[in-house]
Amino acid sequence: MAIMPIEWGKVREYANATAAARPAYLDDPNAPIPPTFLATVIYWSRIGDTVRAPEVAEACATVGIEPDVRNLLSLEQEYFFHGPIPRAGETLHNSERLYDVRIKQGRQGPMVLVRFLVSFHDDQGLLRAECRYTSAYVHKEAS
Amino acid sequence: MTELAQGARLPERTFGPVTMTDIVRYQGASGDMNPMHHDDELARSVGYPASFSAGMLGAGWLAAYCTDHFGEESVRRFRTRFTQVVYRGDRLIASAEVVRLFEHDNERRLELAIQLRKDDGALVVDGSAEFALT
Numbered sequence: 001m002a003i004m005p006i007e008w009g010k011v012r013e014y015a016n017a018t019a020a021a022r023p024a025y026l027d028d029p030n031a032p033i034p035p036t037f038l039a040t041v042i043y044w045s046r047i048g049d050t051v052r053a054p055e056v057a058e059a060c061a062t063v064g065i066e067p068d069v070r071n072l073l074s075l076e077q078e079y080f081f082h083g084p085i086p087r088a089g090e091t092l093h094n095s096e097r098l099y100d101v102r103i104k105q106g107r108q109g110p111m112v113l114v115r116f117l118v119s120f121h122d123d124q125g126l127l128r129a130e131c132r133y134t135s136a137y138v139h140k141e142a143s
Numbered sequence: 144m145t146e147l148a149q150g151a152r153l154p155e156r157t158f159g160p161v162t163m164t165d166i167v168r169y170q171g172a173s174g175d176m177n178p179m180h181h182d183d184e185l186a187r188s189v190g191y192p193a194s195f196s197a198g199m200l201g202a203g204w205l206a207a208y209c210t211d212h213f214g215e216e217s218v219r220r221f222r223t224r225f226t227q228v229v230y231r232g233d234r235l236i237a238s239a240e241v242v243r244l245f246e247h248d249n250e251r252r253l254e255l256a257i258q259l260r261k262d263d264g265a266l267v268v269d270g271s272a273e274f275a276l277t
Contacts, residue, residue, distance in 0.1 A: 018203030
């Protein structure tokens, strides 16, 4: 598992970037994290490795979509929190798991839907948060 | 906090007009450096009129809107679905409606339907969230 230390300055930066002006986010050395803060895990782990999994490439090949960043859209993120909200000063340990790949017909032709889950445990091994990601490779042609 | 019943709506909050500064500040803060959000030339090369905002910036604004009402420590679930891309200059309006009040793990919770719309009414982020009530 990869580590993700939660830092006060990072919480403050993220809060500022999302117009979250509450003093608890800005002025508390043990600031609680904003609801979508765990998106910053990408500074610690290559989150989304599963969108490059062989089964994803295979599904893309089936419908003629190039699995390239220019064709990748983030469709949904869902966070779940268990127990007290993580705070600055804590260290989380994260792991990622691909759980669904499917081809779907969208408004602009076929897309490959990719769903993966990132889990966050604390130093005691307790599950503190999870994030379910849904991304899609779409066929986007130059007009 | 005001008493909230099923069907109650939170006062709306406006964000934007979205600027490149908003977008790159969020990208730097989040670590998502996808160039589709700041490189117009790249975005145009695949058919978009310009680079577009990060979906998670809209989600973050909705999160700030919610925590302003319910506090920082009460979030239990927070889902955002990105339904349309947002371009620079767009003005966005956050709204939320109480869907239900329920008990879970010995606490009183509230489920919200949350939305972020452009000022012409187009839905850009559609979501659902749960907060504990104290």
